[in-house]
Amino acid sequence: MSSSPLSSAEAARAAVAARLRDLMKDAGLTGQELAARCGWHKSKSSRIARGRTSPTDADIRAWCTACDAEEHIADLIAASRTAESMYVEWRQIHRTGIRHVHEQTIPLYQRTRHFRVYASNVVPGMLQTPEYATGLLRRITTFQGTPDDVSDAVRARMDRSRVVRHGDHRFALLLEEAVLHYRVSDDAAMAGQLRYLLAVMGRPNVSLGVIPFGARRTVWPLEAFYAFDDTRVAVETLTAEINVTAPGEVRTYLKAFAELSRLAVRGQEARSRIGEAMDTLG
Template structure:
């Protein structure tokens, strides 16, 4: 569990502990007996070591005379679950489901800040490149269906590049131009796509050269939606950051990556160099 989610769970546990004590249960043992629970369950919930269920919250509030607070605490619990959602659980309903969930977030966002060190950002991907990415997800998590739908939903989000007054600030590591997803032909098509979208008036595309002096380590990729939500994807889970202090860290990190990036002609030259690389690769494969 990420740091923010764990802190939130511990804060929820502390609040429940306060309710227990205010209700006259001086010990977890006494409260567990009244709830017909194991004593260890009370201790683990109060110390943030175990997730409480929504039913646990409601019964806890009823037993301590805090029924009016149950709705608020259940909302807090759901927020904690949203902070750290296991990919396997999300993908059980199909690989396209996480793509569908992003639509409301895109609709209400005015300023996007995207950092991707090793892969082209999803909203700038071609269909063939996106297909290769989802095939990689299937190799790790298994085939849950919906691959074609996932590609389609990802491509549909590209309309936001043209609609409204949204601003897209995208920074890629140069490695993203060379990480080979789908083979030379797919990569050439993807790189050509980057050359086209660079002309969009509301898109700022920067690339951090491999030899650029770095103000901060590359770390993992992330997507920032205004200054309210940051999404981070790992191999096993998806995290949503909403705590202002942590969002500030991501904002500062993004700005430091921007300092190392090049734009305009210098960025186009890097993309052309990558296109030449895949042209040579395809010629060598034919020979």
């Protein structure tokens, strides 16, 4: 199995640091001399060279200029931005609220033709009702301590979810059965959400599978992930979103999705399990 997306993100950052170290060595400079040329404290160049501090675009420009290697600026900035986008903490993504994240990803959703989604914790965003989304985003905002723009964020999430009903998009979604029972909203919102799942299952572009509690596992429960066509996978952890674009890692996630898909029940059996979850609500 390939390395984890987190380790790949760390490796990408380390690769940028290594290239900067090589430029410094090629220029015959010490870290202290480079820092002096850039007007930095001497520890800054050491932190960047060791990969302990991610360089900004301005840092890379200053570093390359100090090494008389301006021709490397564009490539290194691109590599650094790619590395930083692979692992982004939620507190950074949500620092001004949640709404803008949904708005920024609308183009990605619109151009994706085949969505493959595995959910082990909550109903996937594109299938959420406004009431369920409100309860969930309210809890996320409170837990993260980020600005409260829940009402606007829910509207933005609903706008992004139009791809389920409009356009040429196909959705293959797998839910662990526990997702049907996790009460992230009040009982009324949960009931409405489960009813919506029953309704959306009837759409010709939606395949919804439920992985039963008692399924004999060939793949262990994983953190939720969203595959956009065959080119990108977004993995959601407690602290960060990890964006996977390396072809080998994308293939590993698609392989896991195929294995998980074999565990799922669909059609009437899936409907029955959703109905059983509804029966547990007060």
